Amino acid sequence: MYSTANSTTRSLTVSQLNRHIAALLEQQVGRIWVEGEISNFTQAASGHWYFTIKDERAAVKAVMFRGRALRVGFMPKQGEKYRFYAAVTLYEPRGDYQLQVESLQRAGLGDLHAEFERLKQKLADEGLFDSASKKTPCRVPQRIGVVTSLAAAALRDVLTTMRRRAPHVEVYVYPAAVQGEEAQEQLCTALGKAIADQAVDTILLVRGGGSLEDLWSFNSERLARLIKASPIPIISGVGHETDVTIADFVADVRAPTPTAAAELCCASQAQSNADLLGLFRRLQQCQARILERASLRLDRATGRLVSPEQRILHRRQQLQQLVARMQRSATIQPQQQQLRYLQHRLLRCVPQTQGARQQVVLAQKRLQPLVQQQLQQHQQRLRAVCHTLHALNPEAIVDRGYAIVRNQHGDIIKRSVDVQANEPLHIQLAQGHLLVKLKQKHDLL
Template structure:
């Protein structure tokens, strides 16, 4: 049977008449999916992982790309549980897959049945080289890390004004510490030249010296989206900052060079805001407990003082009784004399 036989009735030799059946989209997509699966046999495909996601169901969703193209991939839980390594953004892999279509959305994808390492992707290799270089230079040394102030008066936020991360950070700071001043230093967090602009803004915030701590943050994304925070110029700017820097870049599983150089690494932008801001509710509760403890201490002191005063009052005799006692003693001495 020819491979396109399923589609033969969709391409008649004569112009369709008005009475010919209309093809449902679902039927068309199903036929296309069948043609794709028969036309492209199971094969090994090499590329670099991007936009990797682990779904709650256990399935893996990611894109496989090279310098000129990319394609969506899915690897179901029953298959990926046999992979003997944890795939990472930017890592080059080889996948054994079949070309298919996700019929519900009409999207072309690879159904991955097996995966193996194919070496490290270019971006990840650059990340490892810079990480090793900066580690040898001492930028990751815990001894140079500064503590975060427990009660900052002013907090600086370095991020994009359009980033959802900024809204999360400001909302968290307003909820936890409305009494703390916040200064936003706007800067692009991805794209051409973003790393240089981030470094310049870090230097500006450090020179102005108007904050007690700085939050450097942006939301999650692929390794390409976060790459500005893997540039050496940003790492050096963090290291020379006179103000402690908290890095809150990406999701909890994302690690950048900025995370290793910063004084503290937070798992998310919201986590960074929680880390640097004292919780107002906890502070008020602690103040109430301290006030109650002070009142109890004062009550105990007053009670002890009252008891001591009462004892002293019992020991006190009137002057007349003392004069009579002295007079009797004098009379006794006179008789003996």
């Protein structure tokens, strides 16, 4: 404690006084719940919220910093009552005490928020929000189911979007109340009928924005489990982008608005036509390559094909050779006698090898310059062939400023009709490679 009994007591500076009072407020009061109306609400460029909390008799200034404000999920409105969880602090430069708000909720909705968080945590613990088990909606559906109220603006938004993007897709509407006491039961009944009919490829669960009470029917545990058990992909489009319900967490895809849900449920007609055209062109190219390969195989098979007349002629020649061998075998006895006679004469002859050796030496001397001459001629021809081969080498051609263009499969591009717009191309240069995307092409007619 600081005494004021005499003038010798140490005095405080204003900064010290404010710092002491700020410490007392934080220690003695701490964090509390405060209820009141918002006035003088301002959102700074930094994202912080500055406002005043008041009731009929008093008011207090408050601030909510950007990080906590982003987690609120809605924009407070002046004149509405809210419950604030805040720390009591003192702004020391001016000596004003204020509240640093950490969270806020609409007055009277504390029980609903608590129930929402309890159910959210329960279903999360059971794995109902796991992304690994979520289904992927069909990209080109034939029929779309919409679960919503017939009088809802969300239905008009969905139908307008579907007529604009995909008029060929049939839309089945399963009506149900989306607000009020009967809404939860009707939503479950309508969704259950859509699943049981098995008539649609994707189901849209949609409604417009509203308060927490307005959207409470989409926080039903029964509805959440029905969404999770559905074999048909479900896209939720409940409220505005800042609105979040249990149905959003369980659904296979969460859209920020009903219109966005209609856009996510299928590809547009223009995109489908473009995809179909691309597939048709790829099919044509594949067919052309198949026909080319079949033509080559046919040519090779035709080259190996032997006509029956040639086969008969060949067999006839083999038969004649066999007949001749049989005839020679019949006269082998006289030939054996002649062979013995010739062998006897050969033994009496003494070969004269000296003259033959001299002839071999002379022949070697004459042959050596001829071999050298032939070797030089062959070397000259080899150099000419190497020069020609070097001139025809693709890398040598690239060194002179040309390039080799390949598609993404590694095939060399020779004609402009073999590539498509926006197709990635690989260009080989003399030094290095380029990976480019084709922007425009000009085919030769």
